[in-house]
Amino acid sequence: MSKISRRTFLGSTALAALYAATSPAMSLAQGKSLSWRNWSGAEVSYPQSRFSPANENQLAQFMATSSGPLRPVGSGHSFSPLVPTDGHLIVIDQLTGLLSDDEAAHSATFAAGTRLADMGPLLESLGQGLFNLPDIDRQTLAGATATATHGTGIQFKSLSGYITGLRLIMLDGSALDLSAVSQPDLFAAACVSLGCLGVVSRMTIQNREAYRLKQTTWVEKTATLLENFDTHMSSHRHFELFPLTHSDYSMALATDETDEAINNPEASPEEAAAFDTAMRGFMLVPPSLRRPLINALAEQIGPSERVDASYKILSNIRNNRFNEMEYSVPVAAGAECLQEILALIIDKAVDVVFPLEYRYVCRDDTMLGMSSGDEDHAAISIHRVASEDYRPYFDLIEPIFWKYGGRPHWGKIHSLGSEQLSRLYPRFDEFAALRRELDPQGRLLNAHLSKVFGEPV
Ligand SMILES: Cc1cc2nc3c(=O)[nH]c(=O)nc-3n(C[C@H](O)[C@H](O)[C@H](O)COP(=O)(O)OP(=O)(O)OC[C@H]3O[C@@H](n4cnc5c(N)ncnc54)[C@H](O)[C@@H]3O)c2cc1C
Incomplete structure (x- = not known):
């Protein structure tokens, strides 16, 4: 040797x-x-x-x-x-980068560990752009799609809905190249796999030509915004709300395609610090007395606009660490569910200043996507800063999501087990059977996933 x-x-x-x-x-x-x-x-x-x-x-x-x-x-x-x-x-942090692209089809194949943040510039150099992105872009392609990560827009599916092919490395070391044509059921499962079918090593994603976006932000009464939500959603490419807690107001974000010149000034650190100080000040005031103060602050926030490459507008940097629960409910129930949550926060004087987030996600053909099946969904998120115990707040709100038939985001906190999940996802039992067939010994499970699939720990 x-x-x-x-x-x-x-x-x-x-x-x-x-x-x-x-x-x-x-x-x-x-x-x-x-x-x-x-x-x-x-x-x-x-x-x-x-x-x-x-x-x-x-x-x-x-x-x-x-x-x-x-x-x-x-x-x-x-x-x-x-x-x-x-x-x-x-x-999978060494499995990164662009592997190939198809110029005519506007699609590209990436190694599974490529971060969404790196895909934007790489695709732009090919004249391509992702259809949509989530709120941040630090996730890997495989990680984001494994939980059906999404942005907002009634005509936009989660990232998993744009995957057209993937390679799954199985527990025995064999590699399966899957697509909707080759093995449709396993492919539909592997697009939102929770990392329990094998390890994805590469993915092909359907894109479009590169484009520029203009985002307009303003503050308005939540009730008015919800009343007009569907009109805003149909007249803008993307639309979403950040409803403020203990307040009558929300921040609205409308985003549209544009040819306007790039104008994306950096956020002013002084302004951010002043806002932060005000929010910290509110934490010192008992929740039951906050409403007029937060309303007064909200009324002072002026509208703003920014224009840039699509991937620079759709995702943000979030420096403050937090925990999050998100459920999606059928679109028709979205506004009522959100209003019930906001009212309970006021009613129970929950000590939280973190805004909620309200978005729409288009239906898709994956087995476990939050919007899988034949209905579009409204996704509602609640947050709590990482230094505080999120459980009392999330435990209080979670039953409201259940009341509206909510499906939990796989990557966010929830307490559901296999019995409830199998009622919420039409193809849940099919996924669970496939999982058992591919991994009968449960090597790819942990305690949380054992609960999700009703398997012994
Ligand atoms: C600040 C913040 C903002 C967020 N904003 C949004 C948002 O706007 N919209 C939204 O939908 N979600 C959002 N999320 C949730 C986030 O997108 C998901 O939880 C996503 O799955 C995280 O991706 P990741 O690369 O960190 O994966 P991880 O969290 O590391 O893993 C997620 C899952 O992917 C699996 N996995 C990872 N690699 C592979 C692989 N190679 N093969 C098979 N399975 C694999 C893991 O086993 C796990 O099950 C946000 C999260 C944070 C922290």
Whole structure:
């Protein structure tokens, strides 16, 4: 045998598998292994090993040779405990970049670990643009689609709805290239997989020609905005609300395609600091006395506009860490559900200043998408800053979502188990059966997913 270089030795998947096999004993001897945390910091776990494959072959070899539980992780931006494991964490941060594109079809294939933030500029250089984006773009393509991450717009599906092909590396190391043509059912499942069918290594996404957007922001009474919501939604490409708690007002965002020159000034740090100070001040006032103060502040906020490349307008940077619960309800029930939540926050004097978020998502053909099936959905989010216990607030509000037939966002906090989920998602049982067939031993499950699929922990 020729000499083995240090690089080969340290990068070897066999070594990783060997480490994986021996590390439980090491963990026990040395106490807990290095911790993993999600973006909000609320979810912590101690994986026995981390494996970051440099290519699909290494990933396949690891899948085939390792034993015990494993969970793939993207950028760890899910609030729900989808990722935590005390087994192997498969980190896809080396599987990144554009792999190929089809100019005529406006589609492109990316390695699964590519961050949404990197896709915008790469696609722009090809003359392409994503149809829509979520509120932030730090997620990986595989992670975002595994939970049906979405933006807003009645004609826009979640990101998963634009996937036209993907490669799934199975537990035995084999690779399946899936599309709506090749294996339609498995493809519909794998587009929103919760990371429990295998590990996705590449995805092809349908785009359109590159475009520019103009976003207009203003503050108006929530009741008026909700009354006119469908008109706004049909007259703008995107429309959404950030309803303020303990207030009669919401921030409205309307976004449209434009040819206007780019004009996207950076947010003024002084203005942001002043707003932050005002919000902190409100926290010192008892919730029952806040309404006139927040209304007075809201009335002072003037409209604003910005124009830029689509991907720079659709996503934002969120510096303040928080936890989030989001459910989607049929569009017809959206306004009533939102108003009931806002009223309960006032009624129970819930000590929260974080705005809600109200968006529309178009139906799609995936098995577990929040808007899968034949109805468009209104998505409603509630938030709590990461330093505070989110449970009392989320526990109070969650039954309102249930009352309206709400489906939880897979990447956000919810308390539902298989029985309720199978009533909410028409193809849930089909997904669960496929999952069992592909992973009969439950290697790709953790405690949270065992509850979701009604499997023993
Ligand atoms: C500040 C903030 C804003 C957000 N805004 C929105 C929003 O506007 N709209 C929205 O819908 N959601 C939003 N989310 C939720 C977020 O988009 C989802 O939770 C998303 O899944 C996170 O992507 P990630 O890359 O961090 O994946 P992770 O959280 O790391 O993982 C998510 C799931 O993907 C699986 N996974 C990861 N990689 C693979 C792979 N290669 N193969 C198979 N499965 C894999 C994991 O196992 C897990 O089940 C937001 C989250 C944050 C923190």
